[in-house]
Amino acid sequence: MPVLKAVDVEATLRKGDSARLADPVAPRFEVGARVVVRNLNPPGHTRAPRYIRLKRGVIERDHGVFIFPDTNAADQGAKPQHVYSVRFDAREVWGDDAPSNAAIYVDLWDDYLDPA
Amino acid sequence: MNGAHDLGGMDGFGPIAPEENEPVFHAEWERRVFAMTVAMGFYGAWNIDMSRHARERMDPAEYLRASYYEKWLHGLETLLVERGLVTREEIAAHRRAVAETTTAAADGDG
Amino acid sequence: MSDHDHPHPEHSDPGHSDSGHDIPSELALRVKALESLLVEKGLVDPAALDALIDMYEHKVGPRNGARVVARAWCDPAYRQRLLADGSAAIAELGFTGRQGADMVVVENTDTVHNMVVCTLCSCYPWPVLGLPPVWYKSAPYRARAVRDPRGVLREFGVELPEDVEIRVWDSTAEVRYLVLPQRPPGTEGMSEDELADLVTRDSMIGVGLPRAPGAKSTSAGTGP
Numbered sequence: 001m002p003v004l005k006a007v008d009v010e011a012t013l014r015k016g017d018s019a020r021l022a023d024p025v026a027p028r029f030e031v032g033a034r035v036v037v038r039n040l041n042p043p044g045h046t047r048a049p050r051y052i053r054l055k056r057g058v059i060e061r062d063h064g065v066f067i068f069p070d071t072n073a074a075d076q077g078a079k080p081q082h083v084y085s086v087r088f089d090a091r092e093v094w095g096d097d098a099p100s101n102a103a104i105y106v107d108l109w110d111d112y113l114d115p116a
Numbered sequence: 117m118n119g120a121h122d123l124g125g126m127d128g129f130g131p132i133a134p135e136e137n138e139p140v141f142h143a144e145w146e147r148r149v150f151a152m153t154v155a156m157g158f159y160g161a162w163n164i165d166m167s168r169h170a171r172e173r174m175d176p177a178e179y180l181r182a183s184y185y186e187k188w189l190h191g192l193e194t195l196l197v198e199r200g201l202v203t204r205e206e207i208a209a210h211r212r213a214v215a216e217t218t219t220a221a222a223d224g225d226g
Numbered sequence: 227m228s229d230h231d232h233p234h235p236e237h238s239d240p241g242h243s244d245s246g247h248d249i250p251s252e253l254a255l256r257v258k259a260l261e262s263l264l265v266e267k268g269l270v271d272p273a274a275l276d277a278l279i280d281m282y283e284h285k286v287g288p289r290n291g292a293r294v295v296a297r298a299w300c301d302p303a304y305r306q307r308l309l310a311d312g313s314a315a316i317a318e319l320g321f322t323g324r325q326g327a328d329m330v331v332v333e334n335t336d337t338v339h340n341m342v343v344c345t346l347c348s349c350y351p352w353p354v355l356g357l358p359p360v361w362y363k364s365a366p367y368r369a370r371a372v373r374d375p376r377g378v379l380r381e382f383g384v385e386l387p388e389d390v391e392i393r394v395w396d397s398t399a400e401v402r403y404l405v406l407p408q409r410p411p412g413t414e415g416m417s418e419d420e421l422a423d424l425v426t427r428d429s430m431i432g433v434g435l436p437r438a439p440g441a442k443s444t445s446a447g448t449g450p
Contacts, residue, residue: 005274006277008279009278014322043117047398048126050124051124052124069165071168085395085416105396107396124396129366138282140237148279151274151429171347201269207263
């Protein structure tokens, strides 16, 4: 495995580390689709925060195909799939005391979502 | 995992308290932890998701107590040991050796 | 009382200096020990560590992002490209790299204010903003940004009209977000360089606003 050398630092860091994949995976959701976050409680790594589980949102933007962290963290492969920016109204997440004109956008993978 | 890192919506942490004219690092050891973590990331013995997970697996009370780069140090040591790149015994031996040549009070690297 | 009793050193003592406290001194020794071990094993090159530190302490920081914002304020075509494909438009100015390969830029308007957080860790667009400040990585901000964004903004001295919609972007994936703040009034005729000086770090996270022209240029909210 390569040991990072001083002479390579700047070029290596500027080159970046995109987790985007070229795999031709079809998206499960279209922009504008209504979704609900699955009630996920895996013992391992996940990037689905607790506060939006079982909450309903709308697909705002399709970011494309990326590595899936839940499997990647467990050395079980990249499981390529789409990541979306999903819009949740603040009241859907926090209840009626939340302002009506606030929203949270969370980046979520296909495996975290069901159709609402 | 439902860990202490998953903070969205929690109460009771107090004010945000931004620091005026904050430096990038607050101590020399923070610089070294940052750089070792990034360098070992390129070494390829683990990926970024494993690296995040190693920090999340900290004891929850310890996670909330620790400063940011303490969490990074914990994650780095955890992965180095789990991958067999170093042992806990080697870490302890080097810690003893450093203590013999450096006294904590004289360690003016802040 | 020892530092062990501090419930939240990250925000109660953001300076977290390692002089004179039990934990930081112990940490300094522990880190020194680990580095000596990794060097002995040939796993890290100390000169590479120095270069990494130099890069993020001196070369990459929020002045990069300020250049992007100032360009967008001056050049409508660039603004369009920036909002359509943040990664490509930012790369046009030479800002690329780790923790910023996939960028999305969100624009503040008279009716929408955007704010960025990472509730799960500390995701932050390094190529345009450098490394994140302590408060961004700490529990109070990560906990409350998604729950009470107006309260958080007030803490940063930002009071927005009630009818402005607040959008909070939680960076849970590998996409990184940059806020394009509104150009301050009274800046007509200013050069791109002059405009860049008004763009604070906090305004690109969405917890601050750009400086008004002529306002005192403290480095507050700008970062080094």
